Amino acid sequence: MYRKKNSEWLKHLDFELLDIICMEIAFMLAYVLRHVGHEYYFPRMYMRLCIVLGVIDIAVLFFTNNYKGIIQRNKWQEIIATAKHITIVQVLLLIYEYMTQEAYLLSRTVFLVSWGCAIVLCFFSRCAWKKVIRRRVMAEKNQSSMLLITTEDRIVELTAKLRHKDYRDYKISAIYIERELADAKDNIIETDIPIIYGKNSLLEYVRQNVVDDVFIDVCNSKEQLTELSDIFLQMGIVVHIGMGYLPDNLPNAFIEKMGEADAITASINTATGWQLSIKRITDIIGAIVGLMITAIAFIFVAPAIKIASPGPVFFKQKRVGKNGRVFYIYKFRSMYMDAEERKKDLMKKNEMQGLMFKMENDPRIIGSEKGPGKGIGNFIRETSIDELPQFWNILKGDMSLIGTRPPTVNEYEQYDLHHKIRLSMKPGLTGMWQVSGRSDITDFEEVVRLDTEYIENWSIGMDIRILFKTIQVVLCKKGSK
Structure with missing residues (x-):
């Protein structure tokens, strides 16, 4: 977006x-x-x-x-x-x-x-x-990461134009040159920006690194430009195209200035500054109210967790946020301390097709040995109490109230290119697939489809509808296992 x-x-x-x-x-x-x-x-x-x-x-x-x-x-x-x-x-x-x-x-x-x-x-x-x-x-966290696609003879001129302004909301993180690295050894380019050679290296870089925007300066043909813009747009990456060849597949396109360079900009969806400001203000208000509820819940939940399973009350884990940014997510601990180690042995029982893990009667949950759904961990998860500390992530700006659920680092490393579209918006506490019967969804591709539908059609009104539907789902204890 x-x-x-x-x-x-x-x-x-x-x-x-x-x-x-x-x-x-x-x-x-x-x-x-x-x-x-x-x-x-x-x-x-x-x-x-x-x-x-x-x-x-x-x-x-x-x-x-x-x-x-x-x-x-x-x-x-x-x-x-x-x-x-x-x-x-x-x-x-x-x-x-x-x-x-x-x-x-x-x-x-x-x-x-x-x-x-x-x-x-x-x-x-x-x-x-x-x-x-x-x-x-x-501030680095507020700057978008831009990949530049150009030729050797255009690098100096174009980077100078893009860096013309002293204060920019983007940084050039890498430059892609189409030819292979073996062909480039006789012409080493001196620049302070990493250079990528070859299409395979380009796609692997985009899959594994934070890329918010791509500036396509030149391509050999309109077909090549169309292919590249398709790949990036399907990943939820914003595409800026120099005023040369223009493909026919640019949604939400408009002309703007990037430094001193003119470009056509296209994205899977766009939002005005006012819309995103309203979303952020709503997040802050919601986070403050949520943290008050979390403080009250802590009084009762913390002793119950400590008695059932000695160890920290809160669970901290690295998750992947917008366009590949890594942050720590916080939850009330609902699993035993060795849950991550035991997960490796339980992967064969995974009920989810794809890059998520879900299991009926998960033995890693605190108190699960008492029987299906009888442990304190089961209660915390069924009532979604474990998610409450994430209001701190929302207040910090790592997450939003509504968005897509952030994957673990291990899941993210296995993503195909089209999966990365889930990360084109800030991750959320709840979202489209969470209120669409998530317990019945066993195919990760269906999760991607629902998240893509949310991103493509995002609006303030949609967030409000999902928020109210989330409250209904939580009160009825639907969808949490």
């Missing part, structure tokens, strides 16, 4: 709100300074001007590109841009006063001081907030 860039004024809504707040503060500060030693009374006219000031600022945004490239601007460029923006707003405010025949009531001191204060406050607040944004953008 690809996050579409918002329009310029929506993209920098945080800076817009910051400017309005600073201008309002400057205006009120100027009024206070003008009336030092007098009784502070904010006349109705000045209160109205505070409102008009905000409206004018919003109106100016529709006719100027004041925030375009704001993250890339240095301090000198920023002071000029800030002064220009504030001046336009203040002049329009003066014109408004003139048109309403109230200009004579407006104190020149208030007007001029607020003008200067607004420039200073807006400039310093913009610079401070930019530092926060830049740190966040450049």
